[in-house]
Amino acid sequence: MRVAVVGAGGWGEHHARIFSRREDTELVAVVGRTPDRTRARADKYGTTPYTDLDLMLERERPELITVCLPNEEHYEVTLKLVHTGIPLLVEKPLVFDLAEADTLLNDAGGNFFAINFNHRYAEPVQRAKALIDAGELGDLIFATWRFGGEANHGNSPHANLIETQCHGFDMLEHLVGPISAVSAHMTNKTYGAFSTIALALDFENRAVGTMLGTYDSSYAYPDTQHIEINGTEGRLVIHDTVRALTFSKPGDPVEQRWHSTYFDDESRTFAATFDRHVDALLQSLKAGNPPPVPAEAGRRALQLAHAAIESHKTGRRVST
Known part of the structure; x- marks a missing residue:
């Protein structure tokens, strides 16, 4: 499964780590805002850096996108990605505003839309x-x-x-x-x-x-x-x-x-709770089932x- 990670920050490294090392996924891109930091993250995990989200979507055609951005800057990027229809895993919090949360969930419809309550x-x-x-x-x-x-x-x-x-x-x-x-x-x-x-x-x-x-x-x-x-x-x-x-x-x-x-x-490793969540998430996605922790949990x-x-x-x- 082709996976792109949007976000090159601290916890975003665990996104890159997990999907670059699994046998059933290929990390095809890391998307960030800072060129040097994004390139360093992509080089570390053997993938391609992007600072242009649209260009990444056009070139890489990921089958799953994960998002790990600063806490108060989730909405615009998540909304853009929701509209692609590509299965999506986002970090908590979903957003800070309930109206924005409702827009994301409404626009996602029945698409695979998960949140990481690891x-x-x-x-x-x-x-x-x-x-x-x-x-x-x-x-x-x-x-x-x-x-x-x-x-x-x-x-x-x-x-x-x-x-x-x-x-x-x-x-x-x-x-x-x-x-x-x-x-x-x-x-x-x-x-x-x-x-x-x-x-x-x-x-x-x-x-x-x-x-x-x-x-x-x-x-x-x-x-x-x-x-x-x-x-x-x-x-x-x-x-x-x-x-x-x-x-x-x-x-x-x-x-x-x-x-x-x-x-x-x-x-005993906190980061491994995310690995375990990804195990369950990919199993559900491959089987055509809803996410084990749906984005609705973030709205709740x-x-x-x-x-x-x-x-x-x-x-x-x-x-x-």
Whole structure:
């Protein structure tokens, strides 16, 4: 399968790495805005650099395009690519504006349009999902998401909420179920943007939850990413997305713990969660099935973020 990568930035390197090394894909192009940087990326992965998107589309005729651009600059390029009808994988966030999200989804129609919520493919997350689906936690009662590190400054005052905590919205709904209402508190005390947010959540299944997301912390701290889910029959905790999963039963002081083994480097590597997502994505694409994580999931995370913004502005609980 002929694959083109649009974006020559930091995480975009993982796009190039994955599709240049798979036996079932050929990386035919890297598209960037800066000629020297784009050429260096293309040279590293043995492909052709382009700074002209139209020229790349004409010459290379890719069968899949992946997009990894600066967080607040997704819309115009994504819309252009949606109109080509070529299968598309985009990085989160989908966009910052709900009307733009709706335009992208409407114009894509039934075309293959995926978003990279790669946290779903971490080994602890997949094991947690299996425990929940098997009923090992009983009825789910409450869930907690905490995630934060150093600031990623942007133009939007809600950059942390939309571009980073979108993983939290997606993960909690993936594991617990649809969120039905949001109540929000936010602070902009450090550098002017709402860099730390605290949310209270209601789920449709009558569970409750909390989210704490921040750009006023550090990714060096242990458990900077932490998910806890409690049910009537058990409790699980996901540590730092890929590091470990613990599972406990009521009244039992001995917990079960999964961690990657000595030779299992792949499952302890955060970047490998993207490789796993690509495995599932290509399998679906080749079979003519919808994406395993459709772009609609990006729109849903954005909807929840906008509900949190409305709650903070009005001081009210907002239905989602």
